[in-house]
Amino acid sequence: MLDRLRSPMNAMRGISRAQEVIANNLANIDTAGFRKDRLFFHALDQKMNGKDIQSVQPKQIVQLDEGTYTDSGNTWDFAINGKGFFQVEHNGQYLLTRNGQFNLDADGYLIDGNGGFVQGNAGRIHLPELLQFEDEYEEVIIDVSKDGTIHMNDLVLDKVAMVGVADPNGLERRGNSYFAAMGTGGVFRDNESVLNQGFVETGNVNTLEEMTSMMANLQLFESQQKAMKTTDEILQQVTTRLGRFGNG
Amino acid sequence: MFRALKTAALGMSSQQLQVDNIANNLANVNTTGFKRSTIAFQDLYYQTMVSSKRASALNSVNNDGQELQIGHGSRAVSTIRNFTQGSLQDTGNPLDMAINGEGFFQITMPDGKIAFSRDGNFRLNAEGLIVTPNGLPLAQMIEIPQDAVAIQITADGIVSAQISESPQPVELGQIELAKFVNPGGLRALGDNLYEMTEQSGEPFIGMPGLEGYGTVRQSFLEGSNVDIVNEMVGLITAQRSYETNSKMVQTAEDMMRMVNSLKR
DSSP states (O other): OHHHHHHHHHHHHHHHHHHHHHHHHHHTTTBTTOOOEEEEEEEEEEEETTEEEEEEEEEEEEOOOOOOEEEOOOTTBEEEESSOEEEEEETTEEEEESOOBOEEOTTSBEEOTTSOEEEETTEEOBOGGGTOOSSTTOOOOEEEOTTOEEEETTEEEEEOOEEEESOGGGEEEEETTEEEEOSTTOEEEOSSOEEEETEEEOOOOOHHHHHHHHHHHHHHHHHHHHHHHHHHHHHHHHHHHHHHHHHO | OHHHHHHHHHHHHHHHHHHHHHHHHHHTTTSTTOOOEEEEEEEOOEEEEOSOHHHHHHHHHHOOOOOEEEEOOEEEEEEEEOOOOOOEEEOOOTTBEEEESSOEEEEEOTTSOEEEEOOOBOEEOTTSBEEOTTSOBBTTOOBOOTTEEEEEEOTTOEEEEEESSOSSOEEEEEOOEEEOSOGGGOEEEETTEEEOOTTTOSOEEEOTTSTTTOEEEETEEEOOOOOHHHHHHHHHHHHHHHHHHHHHHHHHHHHHHHHHTTOO
16 A cells, blocks of 8 residues: 555656756756756666566656857857857866857956866867957957857967767756766767857757646646545545444 | 745746846947847756665666756856947037947046947047046047137047137047957946956057948947847747746645645
8 A cells, every 4th residue: 555655656756856857947048058958757667576666767868959049249159050069178177068158268268158168179279369469450350160260360270179979868967058978989079060150059948848848747746646645545544444343 | 846946936036137137228228339238147056866766776777777967047147248330320419429340439447447438429528638428538638629619530530620720620639449359258337338357358459440440430429239129029038938937936836735735
């Protein structure tokens, strides 16, 4: 009988997790480069120590479809069209991000919003050319081409690295729009993705989808709760009636 | 469920900031040289969890189980200013100037530092200096003589005045413009002024008319670059997103109520 209480309990816990994932997706509607999560449940039916064990396991998948692109007009805003990621060195770790709102720091390094160093052809992108100019009246136009090559007037400075992930299921979230490639194969140089200068990629959260799953989850939660209550009522009947019969 | 509640509340406050920012853009729709801003958001840290001990045991048998990462919402990290050109309006005032291009006027602050502005609404102070409406002088300290009858400013920023006695206009100075590699990194000081930051980098100084700096147009003012339609669409989206997040709060609350009603 206690199993009958436990299985709706597990289900309710799983649904709560799903709702938390939806809450996080919704809270990040306006986060640039955000990738939504989806929680799936799969039923497991296994034999352990000769006993049949049934359980439902949640499984999380980062949805990598693209967001929408908005024109920002800023020199250091990049948006990737394709499956690639920017590579950023943050606190000694090499992380991935789709958020291309970059800036130049005081030492001429290209950094992201968290102070992480954007990676180029050979490590950090360093553009001291933009800080030390002999002729004050020199005209400077920064142009970043579709493949990530940074041009200053006619000079090629560096190339923004775009990397693909060999195992998208192995992406681990690190907050601040970062991902870490924990799967097998790591990352590889992505030559197919296209970089757009002056654009920001918004998140890929679809409100309609999220609301629908949120409502569906609520219904499921309620039915599990009813199941639990019913079990509870049966248990009560059993204890009171059987007790009366025993005393009878 | 408390996590979903808090996450959704953070989502709501993010949208609230979004609305605040749009309100500021809309309030400055007629501010000379105003540049609209947007807010950049980021997701918060993720908590890694395994549903239960038994599950992890099962997962190790199954070996396709994946740990869950539950996020904690979003937060605003920075404001990003958009420096696209605003429309130019004819005012007829000889000391009004608009920059058609990417440059900035340099204004001397009371503490001697240089601030940057797109607002070309200038006037003369008691000493005849060209100053902003708040009395801060242009960095080039151009002084117009008291007996000047007409002021002329060319496209490359040369200010000259027609003095009553002499038939030839007298050249008084040249306005220089500043330009930034990353103007988006400038910090707004209010009063249409910006200061340089590490992100914006050091300014390049150049004469108006050089490529990229833009030209000066006398008797024109640059309107704000706020696009009302765009902002209204943003406002609608923000309001709806706020609503969506509030529904999440409601749903989390519903679920908590259901849990509480389990016990008779």
